[in-house]
Amino acid sequence: MRLAEHKYRTTSRIAGQLLHVEDVHAARIGEVVKVIGPDMELEGEILEVTKGNVLIQLFGETRGLNLENAEIIFTDTIRQVPLSKDILGRRLNGSFKPIDGLPMFLASEWRPARGYPINPVCRLRPEEFIETGISAIDGLNTLVKGQKLPIFSCAGLPAKELVAQILQNAKLRESSKSFAVIFVALGLTFHEYSFYLKALQDIESEFAAIINMADDPVMERLMAPRFALTVAEYLAFDHDMDILVLVTDMTNYCDALREISNARKELPGRRGYPGYMYSDLASLYERAGRIRGSKGSITMIPVITMPEDDITHPIPDLTGYITEGQIVLSRELHQQGVFPPIDVLPSLSRLMQKGIGDERTREDHRDLANQLYKHYAKGRELKKLEAIVGRDGMAEPDQLILDFAAEFENQFVHQGTHARSIYKTLDKGLEILHAFNLVPVGSLIKQPKE
Amino acid sequence: MKTVTTGKIISISGATVRTDLTGLTLFERVAVGEQNLTGEVVRLEKDGTVLQVYEDPSGLGLDEPVKGLGVSLATTLGPGLLSVMFDGLQRRLDVLADKTGSFIHPIHLDSSLDLKKEWSFIPLVKDGDIVSSGDKIGYIDEGPFQHPIIAPPGTSGMVENILQGGITLEETLCKLDNGAEILGYHSWPMRVPRPYKKKISPKEPVITGQRIIDFLFPLARGGTSIIPGGFGTGKTILEQTIAKHADVDIVIYAGCGERGNEMSELIEEFLELEDPRTNLPLMERTVLVVNTSNMPVAAREASIYTAVTLGEYYRDLGFHVLLLADSISRWAEALREISSSLEEMPGEEGYPTYLASRLSSFVERAGIVETLSGDVGSLSMILSVSPPGGDFTEPVTQSLLRTSGAFLMLDTTLANSRHFPAINWMQSYSLYKNILEDYFKENFSGDWQTLRNRCREILHKEETLKEIMEIVGIEGLQEQDRLVMTVAEKIRSGFLAQNAYTDDAFCEPQKTLDIIRSVTEVYLKGKTGKA
Numbered sequence: 001m002r003l004a005e006h007k008y009r010t011t012s013r014i015a016g017q018l019l020h021v022e023d024v025h026a027a028r029i030g031e032v033v034k035v036i037g038p039d040m041e042l043e044g045e046i047l048e049v050t051k052g053n054v055l056i057q058l059f060g061e062t063r064g065l066n067l068e069n070a071e072i073i074f075t076d077t078i079r080q081v082p083l084s085k086d087i088l089g090r091r092l093n094g095s096f097k098p099i100d101g102l103p104m105f106l107a108s109e110w111r112p113a114r115g116y117p118i119n120p121v122c123r124l125r126p127e128e129f130i131e132t133g134i135s136a137i138d139g140l141n142t143l144v145k146g147q148k149l150p151i152f153s154c155a156g157l158p159a160k161e162l163v164a165q166i167l168q169n170a171k172l173r174e175s176s177k178s179f180a181v182i183f184v185a186l187g188l189t190f191h192e193y194s195f196y197l198k199a200l201q202d203i204e205s206e207f208a209a210i211i212n213m214a215d216d217p218v219m220e221r222l223m224a225p226r227f228a229l230t231v232a233e234y235l236a237f238d239h240d241m242d243i244l245v246l247v248t249d250m251t252n253y254c255d256a257l258r259e260i261s262n263a264r265k266e267l268p269g270r271r272g273y274p275g276y277m278y279s280d281l282a283s284l285y286e287r288a289g290r291i292r293g294s295k296g297s298i299t300m301i302p303v304i305t306m307p308e309d310d311i312t313h314p315i316p317d318l319t320g321y322i323t324e325g326q327i328v329l330s331r332e333l334h335q336q337g338v339f340p341p342i343d344v345l346p347s348l349s350r351l352m353q354k355g356i357g358d359e360r361t362r363e364d365h366r367d368l369a370n371q372l373y374k375h376y377a378k379g380r381e382l383k384k385l386e387a388i389v390g391r392d393g394m395a396e397p398d399q400l401i402l403d404f405a406a407e408f409e410n411q412f413v414h415q416g417t418h419a420r421s422i423y424k425t426l427d428k429g430l431e432i433l434h435a436f437n438l439v440p441v442g443s444l445i446k447q448p449k450e
Numbered sequence: 451m452k453t454v455t456t457g458k459i460i461s462i463s464g465a466t467v468r469t470d471l472t473g474l475t476l477f478e479r480v481a482v483g484e485q486n487l488t489g490e491v492v493r494l495e496k497d498g499t500v501l502q503v504y505e506d507p508s509g510l511g512l513d514e515p516v517k518g519l520g521v522s523l524a525t526t527l528g529p530g531l532l533s534v535m536f537d538g539l540q541r542r543l544d545v546l547a548d549k550t551g552s553f554i555h556p557i558h559l560d561s562s563l564d565l566k567k568e569w570s571f572i573p574l575v576k577d578g579d580i581v582s583s584g585d586k587i588g589y590i591d592e593g594p595f596q597h598p599i600i601a602p603p604g605t606s607g608m609v610e611n612i613l614q615g616g617i618t619l620e621e622t623l624c625k626l627d628n629g630a631e632i633l634g635y636h637s638w639p640m641r642v643p644r645p646y647k648k649k650i651s652p653k654e655p656v657i658t659g660q661r662i663i664d665f666l667f668p669l670a671r672g673g674t675s676i677i678p679g680g681f682g683t684g685k686t687i688l689e690q691t692i693a694k695h696a697d698v699d700i701v702i703y704a705g706c707g708e709r710g711n712e713m714s715e716l717i718e719e720f721l722e723l724e725d726p727r728t729n730l731p732l733m734e735r736t737v738l739v740v741n742t743s744n745m746p747v748a749a750r751e752a753s754i755y756t757a758v759t760l761g762e763y764y765r766d767l768g769f770h771v772l773l774l775a776d777s778i779s780r781w782a783e784a785l786r787e788i789s790s791s792l793e794e795m796p797g798e799e800g801y802p803t804y805l806a807s808r809l810s811s812f813v814e815r816a817g818i819v820e821t822l823s824g825d826v827g828s829l830s831m832i833l834s835v836s837p838p839g840g841d842f843t844e845p846v847t848q849s850l851l852r853t854s855g856a857f858l859m860l861d862t863t864l865a866n867s868r869h870f871p872a873i874n875w876m877q878s879y880s881l882y883k884n885i886l887e888d889y890f891k892e893n894f895s896g897d898w899q900t901l902r903n904r905c906r907e908i909l910h911k912e913e914t915l916k917e918i919m920e921i922v923g924i925e926g927l928q929e930q931d932r933l934v935m936t937v938a939e940k941i942r943s944g945f946l947a948q949n950a951y952t953d954d955a956f957c958e959p960q961k962t963l964d965i966i967r968s969v970t971e972v973y974l975k976g977k978t979g980k981a
Contacts, residue, residue, distance in 0.1 A: 116555055147711070
């Protein structure tokens with residue numbers, strides 16, 4: 001701990017949001033600095049220290065700053081987030097300053113924004129079913145408490161409508177008293193932002209929002225999710241709350257990461273994204289989960305817009321390697337008028353197996369899901385064949401499967417804006433299987449009720 | 451051992467730290483900063499040294515002390531490793547949790563093993579006996595597991611004094627006439643392969659209980675299989691299923707840069723499930739090395755060396771060991787991040803040019819050997835690979851293809867239609883299948899090879915017929931070809947696919963054989979009936 005604040009006027013270089021300061025006596029990696037210029041005050045973080053030279057990353061616009069007028073104050077602290085339950089109901093920006101016109105809440109505690117990794121031995125296996133009211137998710141790609149399940153969308157697809165619907169319906173099987181949503185907007189346009197805000201205000205649960213708009217500083221885009229997750233950890237593990245963290249759009253986050261990395265003259269990796277993007281994304285996503293000895297949980301639904309609709313693009317690719325599955329939206333289904341346009345084949349929930357079955361949903365859930373998957377996959381394959389040989393050239397059983405696939409898309413996946421309970425979802429699946437005589441003999445699957 | 455030397459930090463960039471301290475050796479372990487963060491020497495220069503810090507460096511400041519510890523980054527080996535979960539630097543995660551709670555904070559831990567715990571030692575040698583490197587001097591009962599205590603490599607002489615009964619690991623169990631002392635544990639530098647007498651050519655398989663692997667693409671004891679696959683193709687589930695059922699004595703599971711929730715699932719399952727051979731929880735034959743994706747990157751790089759050193763140690767005790775690493779791509783990425791922060795010239799896709807040589811020398815640490823004491827022990831490896839975009843032409847997959855013996859390619863299309871394990875039967879291969887032929891013939895059935903050829907023939911025919919069928923439709927196929935399609939479908943759904951969540955997760959080789967025999971019988975009848 002230093003006894004006095006250190007102040008310097010020895011800036012040697014300013015390039016974009018990077019600042020070099022010379023002849024610094026003591027500095028730490030990650031230390032927060034304040035930069036005071038004419039009519040402005042910025043915060044920054046120390047990236048590199050070489051002998052007396054310090055490289056600082058600034059948060060915010062550096063216009064107006066020059067080598068002479070910049071005054072740098074070293075604070076000897078690392079970036080901390082003020083925490084309190086009072087954050088619920090508030091809206092803050094990417095620098096964690098209120099933007100709802102109200103004064104800042106009083107912090108009961110401060111914690112570093114980057115957080116610390118959860119010790120793997122202290123993690124609790126996620127296994128509690130969350131009902132989203134959406135058949136393609138609840139029935140086939142079940143979400144559980146403590147899971148991170150992203151939505152892979154394409155430009156122009158109704159990802160935000162889907163998210164809004166999840167928000168409206170999401171409930172835990174045993175309705176939890178203390179449930180809250182933390183909404184993180186990254187590089188959103190005003191149009192999208194107001195849509196989400198309205199959706200949030202329509203739900204009954206409490207929420208807090210960290211907002212970084214499309215024209216806000218890029219660096220704040222990297223900090224906003226970290227602030228949000230620090231808040232989430234505090235609410236979940238100190239106050240036993242179930243927290244749903246909604247982040248949109250992670251593609252903007254990754255582009256910001258690329259921009260900053262490039263400014264730092266780092267070696268670019270695939271498509272110009274930095275080589276550490278996997279670790280960086282993991283440091284966010286891995287903060288979801290449950291912990292032994294705490295009743296709370298952090299469930300995360302990030303939204304990703306796949307550039308060029310390409311699932312092998314580095315952003316969805318690296319995300320898929322970290323998250324526990326993905327919900328993939330399909331342009332084709334959207335064009336068919338299916339809502340939500342979820343393509344169940346590439347979609348996946350890795351934690352589904354533990355969250356479904358007898359005591360969680362229904363005993364025939366697993367068998368039912370497997371049968372639906374199997375026949376729909378076959379149907380999609382046959383569709384390609386149909387394009388070549390035509391329907392008449394196909395055997396009767398194959399035609400049946402084709403019809404099944406169409407029915408599945410139009411009846412099961414397509415549900416409009418109405419929520420379906422898990423039982424209704426399962427009954428719907430059952431009904432379609434039965435209509436096509438596709439229930440295998442001797443399976444657990446029940447007969448539909450009369 | 452060298453004395454501790456101290457210097458100062460002169461620059462920091464991420465986890466790369468430069469110090470004015472000189473006289474260190476390459477790969478020497480250092481304590482960095484006031485918090486004594488673990489680091490390793492990565493580059494020596496005339497007026498300073500470059501270090502890689504293995505923990506979160508935030509808060510590290512200029513002029514903080516750096517201490518050279520005179521030893522390499524090493525793995526501690528001895529009784530008490532089984533059923534423990536370590537991080538990449540072999541720190542006990544349960545002890546870490548006691549110290550820093552549910553979240554990991556940078557902290558210095560003294561030892562990976564409990565050196566104060568009392569064990570019962572039964573000597574196998576007596577005063578006056580000559581012991582040499584690798585010889586068993588006695589054993590400790592580690593639960594039901596007999597843990598031999600060996601003379602560490604490089605230690606030999608005549609026994610002057612040997613203890614018996616209640617001991618702790620830090621006690622001198624055996625004193626030799628030349629002054630050398632054998633303790634209950636020893637350390638081994640993780641980047642150096644442990645010595646053995648000679649390597650033996652593999653002859654026996656590791657039975658994994660996965661029909662497609664055991665029957666079509668078997669793994670030999672001492673061999674290496676790689677499992678590349680895009681995300682969602684079931685790498686982790688497959689690795690974990692094999693970890694549960696493989697017929698080996700010891701399993702080392704390295705969770706390298708993967709998900710935390712998967713690890714908690716693994717622990718819970720391993721505590722619940724029993725090893726059918728011993729009726730003990732699976733955990734008691736398992737050591738976990740875990741560095742999840744959000745834990746420090748440099749420690750992730752070290753984690754597979756910790757794991758392989760542990761594996762070699764059990765091999766040297768005369769056991770059959772299986773090392774599963776998930777995923778080796780995350781290790782390669784850690785290597786890339788470190789290399790890039792050292793400002794080294796990048797090779798293909800930004801990976802350092804030494805990627806291939808590091809990988810091949812790692813894979814070479816697998817093998818079946820005659821140990822220094824004359825026993826036979828083996829270390830087999832199954833490594834999962836996560837190629838970016840599911841594209842197998844990337845450097846990690848390509849380097850591993852050159853050094854490993856079996857290639858189990860996971861297929862996204864199969865995974866999408868929920869066919870698991872999603873191993874592609876047309877593209878995968880095993881170079882061990884011929885050398886294991888005799889073993890299968892002698893131990894299971896003489897027609898092993900005939901059956902395998904028949905199975906492959908059907909699957910191959912199906913592939914060709916599929917193309918024809920796409921044009922003419924199934925109606926257009928001849929009756930015999932239609933039979934092939936039906937049988938192939940049976941093989942796919944009833945034989946190659948195996949549900950990891952049911953009793954079918956493990957299939958005895960005998961049963962594997964029975965299933966394939968009955969499934970292909972129809973085909974054979976149809977064929978001969980026609981002729």
